Amino acid sequence: MDTIALPDHLTQFTEAPSTYSDLLRRPSFRTDVDPKLNRLAEVLTPYTFGNEVPCGLTTCHQGHLHGFLVRTTEGHETNIGHVCGRNHFGEDFDIANATYRRNADRRDAVNQILALQERAPAVRQQVTSLVNQQFGVRWVYHLMGCLNRRIGAQAYAYLITRAKREDMAVTRVSERSEEDILRLMRDTGKKRDQVRYIEEQVGRLPSMKWLYWDFKNEVVAGVDEAFRLITEVDPNMETKRLKDASKLCFGWDVTLRTAQAHLEDAMRFLAADNLEIAHVAVEEFLRDKTKPDTPWSLKEWAETGEARVLMRGDGRTVEPVITPVKQVSKGKLRKRKRR
Numbered sequence: 001m002d003t004i005a006l007p008d009h010l011t012q013f014t015e016a017p018s019t020y021s022d023l024l025r026r027p028s029f030r031t032d033v034d035p036k037l038n039r040l041a042e043v044l045t046p047y048t049f050g051n052e053v054p055c056g057l058t059t060c061h062q063g064h065l066h067g068f069l070v071r072t073t074e075g076h077e078t079n080i081g082h083v084c085g086r087n088h089f090g091e092d093f094d095i096a097n098a099t100y101r102r103n104a105d106r107r108d109a110v111n112q113i114l115a116l117q118e119r120a121p122a123v124r125q126q127v128t129s130l131v132n133q134q135f136g137v138r139w140v141y142h143l144m145g146c147l148n149r150r151i152g153a154q155a156y157a158y159l160i161t162r163a164k165r166e167d168m169a170v171t172r173v174s175e176r177s178e179e180d181i182l183r184l185m186r187d188t189g190k191k192r193d194q195v196r197y198i199e200e201q202v203g204r205l206p207s208m209k210w211l212y213w214d215f216k217n218e219v220v221a222g223v224d225e226a227f228r229l230i231t232e233v234d235p236n237m238e239t240k241r242l243k244d245a246s247k248l249c250f251g252w253d254v255t256l257r258t259a260q261a262h263l264e265d266a267m268r269f270l271a272a273d274n275l276e277i278a279h280v281a282v283e284e285f286l287r288d289k290t291k292p293d294t295p296w297s298l299k300e301w302a303e304t305g306e307a308r309v310l311m312r313g314d315g316r317t318v319e320p321v322i323t324p325v326k327q328v329s330k331g332k333l334r335k336r337k338r339r
Contacts, residue, residue, distance in 0.1 A: 013107060014044040014069060020053040023069065028077040034058045038072035040085075040092040043100040045069050047079075055081045057088055070096070109242040110235050116249050120227040123252060127224040130259060134313035137215045137259070140266050143310050144211065150301050152292030155282045156211075162281070163208035170202045170281045203277040206269055210262040219259050223252045270311050275302050 017023050024031075035057050045068070052063030056078030064081035071077050085093035131137040148156040162168070176184070176196060184195040226248040233245045268274060279298035286296070301307050 013104070016045045016047045017069065018049075020049060020051075023053075023079055026069075026077055028071070028075060029056075030076045030078050031056050032058050033072060033076055033078040035088040038074050038076060040070055040089040040096050041073045042071045043068050043085075043093075043096045044071055044077070045100075046082075053079065055079065055084050057084060059088060060084050068097070106239045109239045109246070112246045113230070113233055113235050113242050116227070116230045116246060117233070120231050123227050124224055126256060127219055130219060130256060130263075135263055135267050137219060137263070139310070139313055140210055140215065140263055143266055143270075146306055146310060149294070150292075151282050151296045151298065154289060155285055155292070155296070158285045159208060159278070159281070160211045162205070163211045166207075168205045168207070170205060170277050170284075171199045172202050172280050172284060173197050173199055173287075202280045203273070205277055205281065206271075206274055207262075207265045208269065210266040210269075213259075213262050215259060215262075218255050223249075223255050226252065267313075270302075270307070272302060275299065 023029050031054070033056055036059075046066070047069060048066050050065075052065055053067075054061045054063055055067070057080060060081070062081060062084075064083075066082040067079050068082070068085060069077060069079055070085075080088070085097065089096075129136075147159075151159075181192060181195055184190065185192060188195065230245060230249060233242070235242065237245075269278065275298045282296065282298065286292075295301075
């Protein structure tokens with residue numbers, strides 16, 4: 001990508017000083033500038049110091065922490081406190097400060113776009129890798145489809161509901177023997193319905209947010225499409241449009257980390273002990289429900305060729321290629337980001 005040359009007023013910004021000594025080392029800096037003999041020409045940079053420093057105006061010299069490095073029409077530089085500007089230079093300070101902030105805002109917006117454009121190829125490659133890698137996005141969609149077919153739509157929806165509620169504890173309910181029921185009724189004084197069943201905690205499911213997290217919309221339509229649009233942005237556009245464009249990519253790194261974490265949770269789901277716990281959860285759900293038409297046992301499924309392929313992270317080419325998303329406008333992408 002060609003480098004965009006920035007206008008001089010966007011590249012010749014003064015770096016904010018860290019200490020008062022930094023100001024004193026500047027060749028044009030003066031510690032005594034008479035505002036009656038000098039007009040303010042430009043605000044060079046704001047600053048914040050840890051210790052109070054004296055104002056450079058002869059009519060002030062009061063200590064302050066927050067202030068501005070300024071240049072006068074005579075070419076002198078000095079420092080003024082954040083209150084002194086308007087008090088001593090009036091409208092000249094308001095105009096100079098507004099100009100500085102407008103230029104700084106513009107510089108930051110342009111630099112942000114340029115940085116995102118430079119990063120775009122690497123980020124889009126990262127998305128491609130995440131989609132196509134072993135145990136990647138293609139794989140997890142294949143896993144979802146296989147699991148749905150295995151346990152049936154009702155039980156699959158039940159697991160999604162549990163995942164959304166973060167209800168990961170799995171219990172098995174069994175009926176006590178008649179002898180135990182009578183003994184407990186006699187010993188505790190409770191009614192039959194109160195002692196008829198026993199709940200046994202089997203274990204906890206791993207996080208299953210991968211069941212409902214929208215990988216395609218978040219990763220492909222979100223991150224990849226946002227960076228595709230960024231590459232088309234002209235840095236010469238007005239500042240507001242540049243800012244709006246850069247917002248499209250906000251949080252892209254968090255999104256990719258989240259996607260990877262969900263993929264790793266999906267891998268853990270296929271561990272033998274987790275499949276056994278999931279089997280119990282589905283078994284309990286189906287106790288009074290219509291059973292799927294096909295064998296649904298997750299314990300037996302673990303021994304099938306289909307499951308073994310998934311456990312290897314394969315199956316990436318079994319499912320159709322994820323259809324490229326329809327190109328969306330920046331406005332629609334912004335709406336997605338606000339959700």
